[in-house]
Amino acid sequence: xxxxxxxxxxxxxxxxxxxxxxxxxxxxxxxxxxxxxxxxxxxxxxxxxxxxxxxxxxxxxxxx
Numbered sequence: 001x002x003x004x005x006x007x008x009x010x011x012x013x014x015x016x017x018x019x020x021x022x023x024x025x026x027x028x029x030x031x032x033x034x035x036x037x038x039x040x041x042x043x044x045x046x047x048x049x050x051x052x053x054x055x056x057x058x059x060x061x062x063x064x
Contacts, residue, residue: 001009031038034047041047 031041033049034041035050036044036046036048
């Protein structure tokens with residue numbers, strides 16, 4: 001392998017490891033909380049919460 005290939009491989013590995021590291025510290029994106037796919041959400045603006053998230057929101061609302 002040439003020197004450029006090694007440098008590119010190392011940079012890609014660093015990027016992949018950093019993405020995996022930060023994924024563990026984040027919440028799920030807001031669009032994954034809906035039953036509809038992202039395209040339907042964008043076009044219609046509707047969002048039906050998934051069943052597990054509905055009970056979580058009810059508990060959070062009752063605690064506040």
